[in-house]
Amino acid sequence: MQRLGVNVDHVATLRQARRAGYPDPVTAAALAELAGADQITVHVREDRRHMQDRDLLILRQTVRTVLNLEMAATADMVQVALAHGPDTVTLVPERREELTTEGGLDVGAHKDALRSTVRQLRDGDIEVSLFIDPEVEQIRAAHRLDVQVVELHTGRYCDADSDRQRTRELTRIVDAAKLAAHLGLRVAAGHGLSYENVRPVARIPEITELNIGHSIVARAVLVGMDRAVREMLELMRTA
Numbered sequence: 260m261q262r263l264g265v266n267v268d269h270v271a272t273l274r275q276a277r278r279a280g281y282p283d284p285v286t287a288a289a290l291a292e293l294a295g296a297d298q299i300t301v302h303v304r305e306d307r308r309h310m311q312d313r314d315l316l317i318l319r320q321t322v323r324t325v326l327n328l329e330m331a332a333t334a335d336m337v338q339v340a341l342a343h344g345p346d347t348v349t350l351v352p353e354r355r356e357e358l359t360t361e362g363g364l365d366v367g368a369h370k371d372a373l374r375s376t377v378r379q380l381r382d383g384d385i386e387v388s389l390f391i392d393p394e395v396e397q398i399r400a401a402h403r404l405d406v407q408v409v410e411l412h413t414g415r416y417c418d419a420d421s422d423r424q425r426t427r428e429l430t431r432i433v434d435a436a437k438l439a440a441h442l443g444l445r446v447a448a449g450h451g452l453s454y455e456n457v458r459p460v461a462r463i464p465e466i467t468e469l470n471i472g473h474s475i476v477a478r479a480v481l482v483g484m485d486r487a488v489r490e491m492l493e494l495m496r497t498a
């Protein structure tokens with residue numbers, strides 16, 4: 260079965276809506292781990308719109324599984340990562356005005372900057388993942404940069420508005436996962452996955468990890484984090 264990384268950013272989004280001290284994403288992470296999450300994923304944005312440096316500092320001390328930091332490939336964020344030492348960094352494209360991460364990294368277009376970022380992080384003993392669209396050229400470019408992991412962007416599959424389009428997008432993910440695994444990369448996937456659409460992705464054997472945030476936190480608001488995580492794990496297990 261795939262590992263589940265629970266992204267707790269949206270707990271911080273709720274907190275930051277009022278600049279309050281609650282709800283605390285650190286508590287949410289602990290509850291997710293107790294419910295069986297294999298990893299805690301957080302996106303520290305350059306504008307700190309949801310996760311704060313304080314969250315990362317405490318999560319590094321309290322996460323008992325694996326801490327995966329999503330971040331932009333900038334010099335400032337590399338310093339943040341090296342200071343806090345997450346187990347994995349997932350490099351993502353970031354634009355301030357976007358609602359959420361839209362599209363994967365264009366690895367080929369930014370290969371020189373990415374190469375130096377990847378090197379600094381790996382020298383700091385941090386595993387590096389690149390968040391990319393499920394495309395042959397992106398996977399080959401990621402492989403050339405000597406990263407250990409690629410996370411395939413599942414957004415287009417999740418947003419598909421017909422069965423035909425969904426099947427086509429799923430096939431792209433399957434093919435991309437096969438190629439990445441063949442090249443020796445570990446394969447993760449995420450973005451937009453929900454209780455309704457997770458199962459076909461959970462069945463792809465080459466994918467070893469799913470990172471899921473919005474749907475789990477949204478359900479947790481209504482039924483609690485424990486049940487929200489367990490229900491997702493059950494769907495993955497029985498897929």
Ligand code: PXP
Binds near residue numbers: 451
């Ligand atoms: N993986 C990556 C690389 C992401 O940027 C995000 C969104 O922060 C996710 C997974 C989780 O996406 P969602 O919140 O839609 O489940």
